[in-house]
Amino acid sequence: MVIPQDATELANRQQDHKYLRFLFWIESVVSVVGLLIVTDPRLRGWSGLAQTVSSGSSAPDPSHNLLFATYMLVLLFSLIHYKQILRVTRKALPLLVLVGVAFLSVQWSIQPSATKSAALWLAGTTLFGIYLGSRFTPRQQINILCVVVICAAVLSIVAVRFFPDIAIGTGSFAGDWQGIYLHKNRLGRVMSLGVMLFAIRIGRYNARDLLYLAGLLLCAFLLVKSDSSSGLVVALAVILTRLGLDFLSMDRALYKSLLISASITAAGLILAVLANPSEAAALVGRTGTLTGRTTLWAYLMNFVQDRFWNGYGFEAFWSKGSATLEVVQRSVYWAPTHAHNGVLEVLLDLGLIGLILLGTVWAITFIRAVRLALTGNSMEDRWPLMYVIFYTLWIIPEAAALGSAQINFVLLVAVFSCLIIRGPERVRYFADDRLGQYIGLTSVER
Template sequence: MRVKVKEIPSILEKIFIVAAIFFYTRSPLPLVWSTEEFWQAPVLNFIWSSIYGITVFLILFHWRKSIAKARKDIFILLLAGLGLISVFWSDYAAVTFSRGLTLLIITLFGIYLGSRYELKELLCLFAWALGIAAAISLIYGLLLPQTGIDSEFHVGAWKGIYGHKNHLGRMMALCAILFLLFGQTFTKYRRVSLIGFTLSVLLVLLSTSTTALVVILTLLVLQPLFKALRLHLLIIIPFFIFTLIIAGGALAWFVSNAETVFTTLGKDITLTGRTQLWETVFSMIQERSLLGYGYGAFWLGYDGPSAQVWLTVNWDPPHAHNGYLDTWLELGLLGLLLFVLGYIRNIKMAVQFLRSTPTSEGLWPLVFLTFMILVNISESCILSLNGSAYWLIYTATVHYVHNRIYQRGQSQDRRDTGSGVLKTGTCKSA
């Protein structure tokens, strides 16, 4: 099939977007260097500078058509803006400014994607990026086990092209759910989707990430319930009452048998030390509860406030292993409230979008928002730059939904206005 000359810029743009999302998953592909050396290597600095430069160019080039409409995403913009202005109370202003500016660029890039592409196109772009990550992770595990498989802390657990098994696990959990919906949306690509889904689940199992596995199973169970939201209210209400009864019974059983469950999963009741970590982190939060320590200014190893946490828990966590605590740590109660209020609003709009979109892709916003709420219970990927693809996809998805609902509302208003004018004219002529 021949490619028309006028289509080349669009194709190149999509190739760049796929590559950018791939790198935003925080995969440096440490083929030659060790991870630390690679991050400091000039070639990686060049790659990131190029990605940010092209991103800014695309944002500015399409400013009027995309970013000018960003005011509808007020909570997202306020949260990203708070990250940048937290430089004024951060003890590490240079770090906060650099990371806050990066967060703002990624946020605007997500808004740009959500306004420029249809949801089906976004699913394709996301699937390409995460599918490539899955394929290369498989290659690393098979051909480069010294890099793709952990031999130090979690011996035998796969980490693929990422630095940790949990990072691979949660990325592949998202990839699995994405390919599941991709196959339902694009029926002619069901074989490709099945391969992508199977590979993703396999990598989750090889990573031994319990969180990722639980997230996949939960979303698989919830998907039929989400579809039920399209039904008439008289059917939905008793259906969800029954579901809540079942869920309540399951929760009661889990609480009563928690120790047995964790032992079966190979975990201890403290979630591998997370409960002690959360207690220590919460005590640090109380010292700066309103505005936090500044974006990116807490987890700086022994050179930052995180040193007190490390010394207390006797291990070196790179984050709080909870996205909500990390948001509170860095941006205070104000930042956490902005995220929670925005999230509640986004859930409401995702349900509205689902009920008005009969096709399979209508499930994606609600499924992804549920993924975000689940994975951040024991991991941290709300505003984290160590895997900023989550925030990018979140922003793009939410902005698309906001735009589409706004457009439908305007169309309905025009129809109502036209109907009113017609009725008025009819009355006068009578």
């Protein structure tokens, strides 16, 4: 019996189809696990991954080992989809130079071993972000992140229910939920990200939107229980951005008038806060020094001036055993482990050179995201701009701008990678992705 050639080709394609679907499923699971780990849950003795990485500790840590395994799998997947990765890296010079400067900072670091370890992790984190941005469409990225946030929310509720002594704050943070994280603001950061993600997903007003609304309410509940003022402000800002983009897609004249009104209102609020910082802080239950942050920032500026151009070495300033860490903690009468400001943190790590490079990546991402949002009204078109706003707002009160195992930086790189592939003209081009072409996961339009 002779099998027709067309039938043989169809059978081969169906076999390829099954293999590629399975591969995509594996890649999605690995991405969910990796993103959940870089939110920095406490997996061993409730010690954070960030502290383990920055201190260069060689002690075994499940989160450390699991993240290493995830990065190795990401490297393998990147080799499989090397064309997509190369398409990004050819256009990502500022990002690559930034990682290169982190490695070079070993030469002038006050803690060379900590800097070397952190730079290696930064390279893995950057590759992870490039892989996410080039491999998954914006819709798929949002879906993966929704799963990550729900996992973090459910695990946090379980931790509060069964381990309240370590999942609920004590002392000055008594009663504040921190869930599976070291600090309430980390839970607040992840939940504010969830609020943004589910706010993006709600839009077609069908039965499925009830699930997204439930996810949004769950994240909002945990955000309130954490009492993270930063998280609440960011969540409110991204929801207002979402509503503003809705108006943009409706009526241009209405949008312009609302935009002007909102801009005037925002300017007035900013001036009021600057003129009366103590009263403004009291409205959210905080002091005018932003819980001691402004005092810390003023003190750290002395260190910034000493090494203005190149910093103290990537993640060396706050590393365990460094002289600078001891001096700062003695001088400010509390025990900060980071600058509580993303810009200051980058200046301490890599100086003005590093800040310019990171700022260039941010500026490219922001400009392309604005263009995309102004020319489209789909969920995919809104995600980049809303995330850039989210990222920008979080680096003011927290050192979340650049890190060796930092979800904010991973997602910035992912959005940056996605935008430089697509371009501001909204060309949906996600490389030679046979999987997407076969099962409709990826839109390839030239």
